[in-house]
Amino acid sequence: MTYILESYGCQLNMAEANALEILLKGAGLEKTEDPDAADAVIINTCSVRKSAENRIWGRLSFYHHIKKSVRPITIVVTGCMAERMKEDLLSQAPFVDAVIGTNEKMDIVEYLTSGRVETEDSYHFVSSYHRDGEASSYVPIMNGCNNFCSYCIVPYVRGREVSRPADDIMREIEHLDSLGVREITLLGQNVNSYSWKGISFPLLLDEVCRHLDSIRFVRFDSPHPKDFSPELIDVIARQERVCSHIHLPMQSGSSRILGLMNRKTTREAFFSLVDEMRAAISGLTFSTDVMVGFPSETEEEYLETLSAMDYLAPIEAFMYYYNLREGTPAAKMAEQIGEDEKSRRLERLIDEQLKRASLIKRGRIGMVHEALVISPTRDDRSALLARNAHNEMISFHPLSAQTGPGDIVRLETTELKGNTYLGREV
Numbered sequence: 001m002t003y004i005l006e007s008y009g010c011q012l013n014m015a016e017a018n019a020l021e022i023l024l025k026g027a028g029l030e031k032t033e034d035p036d037a038a039d040a041v042i043i044n045t046c047s048v049r050k051s052a053e054n055r056i057w058g059r060l061s062f063y064h065h066i067k068k069s070v071r072p073i074t075i076v077v078t079g080c081m082a083e084r085m086k087e088d089l090l091s092q093a094p095f096v097d098a099v100i101g102t103n104e105k106m107d108i109v110e111y112l113t114s115g116r117v118e119t120e121d122s123y124h125f126v127s128s129y130h131r132d133g134e135a136s137s138y139v140p141i142m143n144g145c146n147n148f149c150s151y152c153i154v155p156y157v158r159g160r161e162v163s164r165p166a167d168d169i170m171r172e173i174e175h176l177d178s179l180g181v182r183e184i185t186l187l188g189q190n191v192n193s194y195s196w197k198g199i200s201f202p203l204l205l206d207e208v209c210r211h212l213d214s215i216r217f218v219r220f221d222s223p224h225p226k227d228f229s230p231e232l233i234d235v236i237a238r239q240e241r242v243c244s245h246i247h248l249p250m251q252s253g254s255s256r257i258l259g260l261m262n263r264k265t266t267r268e269a270f271f272s273l274v275d276e277m278r279a280a281i282s283g284l285t286f287s288t289d290v291m292v293g294f295p296s297e298t299e300e301e302y303l304e305t306l307s308a309m310d311y312l313a314p315i316e317a318f319m320y321y322y323n324l325r326e327g328t329p330a331a332k333m334a335e336q337i338g339e340d341e342k343s344r345r346l347e348r349l350i351d352e353q354l355k356r357a358s359l360i361k362r363g364r365i366g367m368v369h370e371a372l373v374i375s376p377t378r379d380d381r382s383a384l385l386a387r388n389a390h391n392e393m394i395s396f397h398p399l400s401a402q403t404g405p406g407d408i409v410r411l412e413t414t415e416l417k418g419n420t421y422l423g424r425e426v
């Protein structure tokens with residue numbers, strides 16, 4: 001049996017897709033990229049925004065066409081959309097063969113091979129999420145979220161927080177280390193609220209770093225500012241392998257809007273956290289998520305977000321305007337802001353961030369960092385592309401012809417072209 005696996009959305013969805021592929025391969029199924037040659041298609045969906053769901057509906061009509069006119073392909077929908085709108089999918093897309101929720105995602109193998117699927121009542125982690133031969137790997141450590149930010153659908157589709165047993169995590173990471181993996185990302189929707197039998201996230205991170213040999217870069221995503229403890233800052237500052245580039249979602253720079261968002265933090269608390277981190281972690285850089293146009297956001301509050309971005313000075317930012325998600329408290333809030341006004345606010349936010357990031361990045365020319373070689377560059381096959389601890393991409397010509405993907409090199413950045421540095425090996 002041949003299959004296509006399409007995965008959308010967050011890194012956790014991608015990690016689960018990797019794990020599913022390992023299981024599919026183990027069961028003898030063969031991957032194909034050709035829709036006309038596939039026996040089955042699995043669509044691992046995302047519900048975080050309406051646009052993500054619209055894209056899935058588009059993919060479903062595409063495969064419906066294949067099923068009608070090319071071959072009788074089995075269509076399976078899984079992931080957050082399968083949780084959120086199972087009934088809608090079954091009624092509006094009757095050509096879909098199975099809608100399988102997040103907790104049962106790994107049982108897709110059994111469904112495709114035997115036609116059965118068990119109903120699980122809780123999320124379970126599998127033993128490995130690593131794609132064969134890759135130098136980087138995701139390691140999911142927790143799933144779900146208890147925070148209920150008022151605009152977010154995640155707690156409703158992923159359920160409450162479940163932490164993966166620490167011994168399972170350590171076993172997977174030691175295995176990855178023995179395979180020669182160079183970079184891992186510990187994943188969870190609220191990764192720093194990890195808690196298993198008295199082991200907190202800082203303890204886990206510290207323990208992980210003590211056991212590493214080949215793995216040079218340890219990242220984690222996505223933390224919540226309210227759970228960013230002094231202990232965690234201390235581990236990042238002490239452990240050289242933990243990247244000093246932190247994704248710290250800000251969402252808004254206004255305390256009133258943060259309150260309406262149920263972020264459980266304030267502008268002042270966020271700023272003191274940033275100060276504390278900067279004082280403790282050398283060479284620290286930030287990335288962030290930021291949203292404008294939340295219901296009732298005034299011009300002054302929007303300007304507070306712009307000034308908070310100046311304060312945080314992220315080198316990367318995921319910027320968006322508020323999108324109504326049915327079923328969340330924010331969807332029922334009065335004073336929803338019009339599309340034109342939201343677009344205006346977003347445009348200025350993006351424009352300022354692009355200028356800010358370019359200025360900060362130019363100031364980083366001349367710095368020397370270790371970096372992981374990812375691949376040859378697209379336009380010059382004699383050059384390589386590497387990523388440093390700060391998530392910055394650097395293109396360079398290696399000193400040795402033996403250098404290739406998976407190697408760690410020391411690079412000095414010499415020039416900035418768009419978002420990518422040119423560099424030289426030192």
Ligand code: SF4
Pocket residue numbers: 145146147148149152153154155189190224
């Ligand atoms: S912390 Fe908030 S934004 Fe992040 S997944 Fe949980 S509810 Fe959603």
